Amino acid sequence: MFAALLLSFAAVFLAELGDKSQLVTMAFALRYRRRIVLAGIATGAALVFGLAVTVGHVLGAALPTTAVAVLSGAAFLAMGLWSLRLHEPDTDGTPRESAAARRSGFLAVTSTLMLCELGDKTMLAAMSLASTHSALGVWAGATLAMIAADALALAVGRMIGSRVSEQRIRLLSGYGFLAAGGWTIAATQPAVPAAAALAAAVAVPALAALSRWGVLRLQQV
Structure with missing residues (x-):
């Protein structure tokens, strides 16, 4: 079990460095408190890798990863566009976060991280490892690796958030979701190289x- 834990931790942690889940975590770090984001990351990772090791160990089958990834990318794009739509100051010029938004932060982080990882290479790696190693060890190692990798992104996001205004924070988070959506959808095509997926992540936001x-300019005319 311990060997499976170490193997899955190393595989998932290295795969997560620079991955879209870190981009999404940075976006959430700009909007919610650190403990809410960490709790959401831990819960989402535990659930998604629990599903992965169950499928890999018990069923030995794969999810329709392409379809799941496309749906996940579309969800990211929708969240990004909605965030940008809400990026207008209140009537007194001061942006405010509603109590409902604070309460829903945990569920937002958890569900988004799960969407981000469903069908991703880290989930596939966990499924593969669970088919030949201890399922509990693979689950524990993968979950801890996801928490560790995304905690790094959370720290970076908090550093950025302490230096920019609330309205710019919301804009950055919206563009972050758009980048994750473009990256996710482009990466579903086997013929698309990693550089092209990265280009999509830049081009969409x-x-x-x-x-x-352009819209703001037209409104000023």
């Missing part, structure tokens, strides 16, 4: 920023 700038 860039186009959104350009469109938003």
